[in-house]
Amino acid sequence: MTEKILIIGANGQIGTELSAELRKIFGTNNVVTSDIKAPAQAEGPYELLDVMDKENMYAIIKKHGITQVYLLAALLSATAEKNPKLGWDLNMQGLFNGLDAAKEGLIKKLYWPSSIAVFGPTTPRVNTPQYTVMEPNTIYGISKQAGERFCEYYHQKYGVDVRSLRYPGLIGYKSAPGGGTTDYAVHIYHEALKNKTYECFLKAGTVLPMMYMPDALHATIELMEAPAEKVKIRSSYNVAGVSFDPEEIAASIRKHIPEFTISYKPDFRQAIADSWPASIDDTEARNHWGWKPKYDLENMTKDMLHHLGAQTS
Ligand code: SER
Numbered sequence: 604m605t606e607k608i609l610i611i612g613a614n615g616q617i618g619t620e621l622s623a624e625l626r627k628i629f630g631t632n633n634v635v636t637s638d639i640k641a642p643a644q645a646e647g648p649y650e651l652l653d654v655m656d657k658e659n660m661y662a663i664i665k666k667h668g669i670t671q672v673y674l675l676a677a678l679l680s681a682t683a684e685k686n687p688k689l690g691w692d693l694n695m696q697g698l699f700n701g702l703d704a705a706k707e708g709l710i711k712k713l714y715w716p717s718s719i720a721v722f723g724p725t726t727p728r729v730n731t732p733q734y735t736v737m738e739p740n741t742i743y744g745i746s747k748q749a750g751e752r753f754c755e756y757y758h759q760k761y762g763v764d765v766r767s768l769r770y771p772g773l774i775g776y777k778s779a780p781g782g783g784t785t786d787y788a789v790h791i792y793h794e795a796l797k798n799k800t801y802e803c804f805l806k807a808g809t810v811l812p813m814m815y816m817p818d819a820l821h822a823t824i825e826l827m828e829a830p831a832e833k834v835k836i837r838s839s840y841n842v843a844g845v846s847f848d849p850e851e852i853a854a855s856i857r858k859h860i861p862e863f864t865i866s867y868k869p870d871f872r873q874a875i876a877d878s879w880p881a882s883i884d885d886t887e888a889r890n891h892w893g894w895k896p897k898y899d900l901e902n903m904t905k906d907m908l909h910h911l912g913a914q915t916s
Contacts, residue, residue: 612676654697682782694746717839720744767839775816814844
């Protein structure tokens, strides 16, 4: 049977790129994109959908004969701190609607992203293991942690085939980040090319786990395509790409743009970053379904600057 995929939150940082990738694999018409707003440019079938509107979500699933949902709509860490009630409601209600659709047999498989934000200040910061202390202190992290528990619960109780990754900060050139604490690592490349300088909202020395978008896309699709028995963790998998601080990313940019300078003006996002791990141990993802990243800081910087430079020139 042909898979029919629905991407919810398709206009966002991940959704934009994942939609294009999935359309290459499954065919344009087998991937329906949806978001709360119409896309700037529709590349294939799309629907308007507020992830909190269960009735409309179900109607769209039925209308298109959807078999898999990628549920990406969420308020990220910085935005959710500014609007905690909406952050909790949107992140949880959205997930429940997706989990219920799977529980009721409307869809066969659900993908839902978790985050390094599930960890907190009491978590061991270096090589943070899959199973460890988890006391998140941001609304976003609390919603992702609760969400992970519900994913596992729906899998164990109702046999729901839900799959999830704890994404680190994601860096790509095709789409803008949407209100996260790791967004600086995208903005810095744009500013380096445009103005040769960047004022960073995190301090020097703030090491965070990050991942280049092509790695994130292949991790996501590989996990979703893995045979169900290999997906042994149904809360969410640790996945690691690269870890660096603002000084290190600036140094890697300077290899291509020698005059580039960075300055620091930390804001409320510093406290969020300080509560998160510096690096992630992803042994389980590697062992269970063969995860392996391709990019390090140097080849990511080269690729980012190449593509962004080509866009601006
Ligand atoms: N990149 C996300 C954020 O900063 C982490 O999941 O909110």
